[in-house]
Amino acid sequence: MAGHxxxxxxxxxxxxxxxxxxxxxxxxxxxxxxxxVVPDPQLLDLPETDSSIQRSNTVKxxxxxxxxxxxxxxxxxxxxxxxxxxGANNTSGAGPYTHTATASNASPYLTLYSVYDxxxxxxxxxxxxxxxxxxxxxxxxxxxxxxQFLGLTADFGQTDPGTPVPSTVxxxxxxxxxxxxxxxxxxxxxxxxxxxxxxxxxxxGDTGMVASDVVHGRWSVAGTMTIxxxxxxxxxxxxxxxxxxxxxxxxLATEALSILIQRTAGSDETTIAMTAVELRQIGLTPDPSGxxxxxxxxxxxxxxxxxxxxxSTVTKNNISxx
Amino acid sequence: xLEVTYRNVDKTGRxxxxxxxxxxxxxxxxxxTTSDPFLIQELDAASHAVEVVSRKEVADPVExxxx
Numbered sequence: 001m002a003g004h005x006x007x008x009x010x011x012x013x014x015x016x017x018x019x020x021x022x023x024x025x026x027x028x029x030x031x032x033x034x035x036x037v038v039p040d041p042q043l044l045d046l047p048e049t050d051s052s053i054q055r056s057n058t059v060k061x062x063x064x065x066x067x068x069x070x071x072x073x074x075x076x077x078x079x080x081x082x083x084x085x086x087g088a089n090n091t092s093g094a095g096p097y098t099h100t101a102t103a104s105n106a107s108p109y110l111t112l113y114s115v116y117d118x119x120x121x122x123x124x125x126x127x128x129x130x131x132x133x134x135x136x137x138x139x140x141x142x143x144x145x146x147x148q149f150l151g152l153t154a155d156f157g158q159t160d161p162g163t164p165v166p167s168t169v170x171x172x173x174x175x176x177x178x179x180x181x182x183x184x185x186x187x188x189x190x191x192x193x194x195x196x197x198x199x200x201x202x203x204x205g206d207t208g209m210v211a212s213d214v215v216h217g218r219w220s221v222a223g224t225m226t227i228x229x230x231x232x233x234x235x236x237x238x239x240x241x242x243x244x245x246x247x248x249x250x251x252l253a254t255e256a257l258s259i260l261i262q263r264t265a266g267s268d269e270t271t272i273a274m275t276a277v278e279l280r281q282i283g284l285t286p287d288p289s290g291x292x293x294x295x296x297x298x299x300x301x302x303x304x305x306x307x308x309x310x311x312s313t314v315t316k317n318n319i320s321x322x
Numbered sequence: 323x324l325e326v327t328y329r330n331v332d333k334t335g336r337x338x339x340x341x342x343x344x345x346x347x348x349x350x351x352x353x354x355t356t357s358d359p360f361l362i363q364e365l366d367a368a369s370h371a372v373e374v375v376s377r378k379e380v381a382d383p384v385e386x387x388x389x
Contacts, residue, residue, distance in 0.1 A: 015346070016344075016346075017345065017346045018343070018344065018345040018346070019343060019344040019345070083338065087339060087340065088337070088338065088339040088364070088368060088371075089337070089338045089339075090330075090335055090336065090337040090338070090368070090370070090371035091335065091336045091337075091338075092332045092334055092335040092336075093334060094334055100370070100371070102368065102370070102371075104339045104340070104364050104367070104368075105342075105360070105363075105364060106339070106340035106341065106342060106343075106344055106360075106364075107340060107344070108338075108340055108344065108346055109344050129344075306367065306369060306370070307367050308367070308368065308369075308370045308371075321336060322338070
């Protein structure tokens with residue numbers, strides 16, 4: 001018997017132009033570091049009496065396609081993932097290109113090809129949407145992402161499209177990171193994590209086993225950073241609304257936050273930009289180990305009158321269009 | 323009804339978003355006209371990428387009378 005090595009897996013991803021029309025030509029075939037998108041049949045153990053100690057019969061009452069994938073951030077793939085997660089994208093330039101992803105009410109549907117060892121198991125999942133997208137990085141690490149999918153249609157026993165080859169762009173790494181907080185760089189941010197979340201539900205409807213649609217609701221962005229503890233400025237900013245404040249204040253502290261991750265200026269970089277983040281909490285506790293203290297900085301993107309200013313990703317690469 | 327024509331603010335620009343049904347809409351350097359209130363809301367909010375060429379009230383389409 002021949003088994004299959006766990007690393008013989010690739011996930012094709014392509015953007016659909018409309019719901020119900022699978023994209024059979026993937027834009028990328030992505031390597032993963034973890035997670036999976038899988039069919040999730042909904043089972044119901046019938047809640048009825050039957051004069052027996054055995055549990056009742058089970059019926060199948062629906063199916064969704066869901067799951068989160070994890071991978072390293074490559075700037076070519078990131079542009080598509082950011083567009084799908086936020087819902088809008090503007091591409092400009094004549095090569096290299098600049099892709100600015102911003103939030104909108106709807107988002108494009110995607111088709112995924114889940115391919116185990118070329119032919120061992122090939123599923124196609126279509127009418128997929130991204131509900132949550134996280135980018136994270138930490139000192140001495142590669143930059144990673146998590147993308148949560150929810151979708152409608154699974155087709156089994158498919159054929160691997162076989163192309164394109166996986167990205168040849170190297171993952172971004174933490175030495176590529178520059179954090180600008182409150183208009184200045186501090187050089188002491190050791191990790192960050194930013195998550196865009198669209199409340200997203202599958203609407204089962206009356207369309208049989210396959211749900212009727214995947215619909216987005218409220219959108220928000222939140223995150224954390226780990227920063228070397230030097231002074232009480234952020235602590236007092238959080239609690240008083242001013243870095244030099246001495247009394248509790250109703251003022252909600254806000255600061256501009258921009259995270260640049262740049263390997264090659266203009267052609268291999270991304271910027272995560274927020275006009276203002278609300279300072280939600282500074283976490284600081286003594287450490288009996290004696291290590292230098294770090295504080296956690298929890299934030300949320302402050303809604304702006306122009307939604308593009310609330311949160312955007314500006315990715316520069318050699319991809320002409322998504 | 324309101325009818326708005328947009329184009330990308332950049333000659334090489336290509337703005338993509340979706341209508342309420344998830345069908346992709348592209349606004350590039352060529353004029354793009356819509357009377358879809360959902361899309362008008364989306365495109366008005368994307369002033370960093372698209373600009374209004376014209377905004378006008380036009381007559382509602384006449385629906386055929388039922389027999």
